[in-house]
Amino acid sequence: MSPDWQAARRAVARRLLRRSAQAGGATPIDAASITRVLVARPNHRLGNVLLLTPLLQELERVLPQARVDVLAGPPFAACLLQGYAAVDRVDTLGARPLHEPRVLWSLWRALPGRGYTLALDAAERSQSARWAVTRSAARWRVGMVDGDAAGLTQAVPHADCGVHQAQMPVRMLRVALGLDPDAPLPPLALRLRADESTAAEARLRALLGAADVAAPRVGVFAEATGAKRYDDGYWQALVAALRARMPRMRLAEIVPAHGRPMLPQLPGLHTAPLRAAAALCASFDLVIAADSGLMHLAAASGVPLLGLFKATDPARYGPYGARQRALVTPHLGAADIARAASDLLPRA
Structure with missing residues (x-):
């Protein structure tokens, strides 16, 4: 990818985030009122889809009443996650989302109307994930930050989330919900029939x-x-x-x-x-x-x-x-x- 294209992509992403941004707040999350969750990690690699499975297990444990949508990268993500009964839908976004304007436009239109009460940016420094969480219009929007908390209502410092890519979003969710982030962490799990x-x-x-x-x-x-x-x-x-x-x-x-x-x-x-x-x-x-x-x-x-x-x-x-x-x-x-x-x- 050329430097000029990278600069253009970042500029468009920043504009989309600004247009999607909503007033954030520090209102504590009411776990009992969460009914629909968006998990965003649009990375196209196989491993990164599987690294989401500990978070899906944690959502089942702490929010058993909630239905979950996943924004992933590769088209095979839905196949891999089919063992998770709480997952209603899996949307996919390619490695270069601006090369897929129809997909991006479809998500832009759909996300605010899906009734999310919680949206989780489960990626590390992903503009696409942050855009989706911001655009979701969820009451609570959670992400890991070093400084920029644009579009989030709950900004969890990276330092509180550890370093392992499968464990970070689990710890982020726990911190946001006021739970012990150091409790035993779920492993990767592909639920085979x-x-x-x-x-x-x-x-x-x-x-x-x-x-x-x-x-x-x-x-x-x-x-x-x-x-x-x-x-x-x-x-x-x-x-x-x-x-x-x-x-x-x-x-x-x-x-x-x-x-x-x-x-x-x-x-x-x-x-x-x-x-x-x-x-x-x-x-x-x-x-x-x-x-x-x-x-x-x-x-x-x-x-x-x-x-x-x-x-x-x-x-x-x-x-x-x-x-x-x-x-x-x-x-x-x-x-x-x-x-x-x-x-x-x-x-x-």
Whole structure:
């Protein structure tokens, strides 16, 4: 994107925020009167949709009477969130919303009339999310701020929200409602149906055999983008170390969506579509994955998970569910990673 286009985009976003801004106030939120909630996080990456699921769980817990709409980025967001019964609708907004004027205009017209009583800016420094929350006309409009609280009625300092991208909006909501932000936080959760889990188990059983705690089934996902990517030699060394440490282990590759195996010496299963990929991950005894959208998908499936990090900060993006661990790898050898993997497996 050119600097001139970026400047124009920011100028339009500021104008939209000014036109949408309404008088804010510090009126305490009356949780019992909240009936309809807008959650805005229009990021187009897979992981960022899944990072919303702890907030959706928290809304179910603290506002069980409320119906929820989500403004997300990618079109597959509705599919991923279909297990959340409180979610009525999922709107999507692309990475460059000004390139989609019809979508933007439709949202502009619709948001104020939907009857929101609470709107949550669940993104970190997103002009699109702040615009949507401001435009929603909700009685209470909550967001995380460093200084600019335009359009909000409740501005929660970033310092009160922590740093993890899945936990920040949960803590923000708790602060706004006067609840303890440090209480245990929900993990990522993609709610799979029984039939999805059964089908995935059948696929994995056909490839590796039945589940056996003495011969664990371990899935490896080797794809990542940019600086998060590990080279072929790294994965070959890791596969050798895993086999040396756990000789009875049954390894398989979780093949990326593009369909090209990264570890052709291993049996492999393709990952598309997304919910089927999540169910497949959940069928393994352990998944080892480079930092990627699939890593977040595996985390949301609930499987024991070892996420490998070398470019991004796991304090912001790492898995944190039960028996899920982020490992910073630049100074670790293959044997160290194999040891960490074995520690996450159930014991015979």
